[in-house]
Amino acid sequence: MESRVLDLLYPPRCPVCDGLVPIRAPRCHPACRTKLTPVGTDTCMRCGKPVPEGAAEYCFDCSSKGESSFERGVSVFLYEGDIRDSMVCFKFHRREEYAAWYAEELLAAQGTALRGFAADAVIPVPIHRRKMRHRGYNQAERIARNLADGLELPMYADYLRRNRFTVPQKELSNHERVRNLMRALERGPQAEWLRKQHKTPRRVILVDDIYTTGSTMEACSAVLRSTGVEHVMVATICIGGGYV
Numbered sequence: 001m002e003s004r005v006l007d008l009l010y011p012p013r014c015p016v017c018d019g020l021v022p023i024r025a026p027r028c029h030p031a032c033r034t035k036l037t038p039v040g041t042d043t044c045m046r047c048g049k050p051v052p053e054g055a056a057e058y059c060f061d062c063s064s065k066g067e068s069s070f071e072r073g074v075s076v077f078l079y080e081g082d083i084r085d086s087m088v089c090f091k092f093h094r095r096e097e098y099a100a101w102y103a104e105e106l107l108a109a110q111g112t113a114l115r116g117f118a119a120d121a122v123i124p125v126p127i128h129r130r131k132m133r134h135r136g137y138n139q140a141e142r143i144a145r146n147l148a149d150g151l152e153l154p155m156y157a158d159y160l161r162r163n164r165f166t167v168p169q170k171e172l173s174n175h176e177r178v179r180n181l182m183r184a185l186e187r188g189p190q191a192e193w194l195r196k197q198h199k200t201p202r203r204v205i206l207v208d209d210i211y212t213t214g215s216t217m218e219a220c221s222a223v224l225r226s227t228g229v230e231h232v233m234v235a236t237i238c239i240g241g242g243y244v
């Protein structure tokens with residue numbers, strides 16, 4: 001009942017074209033869905049970026065970077081064209097309801113891997129409170145909430161915190177970017193609370209909207225590991241195809 005009232009107040013919109021979709025129809029127009037490029041099955045074993053068919057197990061990035069704090073990455077779409085516009089709408093134009101469809105697609109494309117990882121919890125990449133005030137919500141947390149519901153796992157939105165506002169520094173090397181980001185992160189009150197209960201999750205799915213250089217995921221995973229988390233899988237909706 002409640003969801004039907006919400007549907008009348010906020011008629012469902014297609015996350016690709018932002019047009020209205022009939023109530024009880026799929027969340028995304030089938031024709032719009034076909035415009036998107038799935039990452040496919042030939043992907044890097046570490047980060048989930050597409051690799052040329054039959055190529056090495058790891059992408060150029062991952063094979064040159066060495067050890068990382070997360071074990072595996074999964075994503076759904078290549079970050080280009082229509083899904084890029086959808087993500088902009090989701091992040092900057094208050095279309096937070098798109099998150100339900102993103103999580104649905106993530107589960108449809110990567111459900112086996114996500115379930116097979118046997119996680120104890122889902123944790124979103126945090127954003128700084130200044131961004132949160134401006135945007136109204138943390139986009140990663142919205143996806144994480146829907147994914148956690150689908151996987152029937154707890155979601156800890158306040159396990160990691162962003163304590164400093166960082167500007168993207170493209171001129172920095174990947175290693176320097178990770179170090180900078182790590183300094184901007186800290187364990188949140190939920191990490192402390194769970195530690196005291198001896199309930200620190202051992203296996204965590206870390207969620208963000210987009211994977212590009214991987215430095216955000218690396219920094220967050222490293223901080224998660226420092227709290228006692230042993231295994232991290234990273235899940236995103238979009239992934240860049242290029243290498244930095």
Ligand SMILES: [Zn+2]
Nearest residue numbers: 014017029032
């Ligand atoms: Zn559409």
Ligand SMILES: [Zn+2]
Nearest residue numbers: 044047059062
């Ligand atoms: Zn990779």
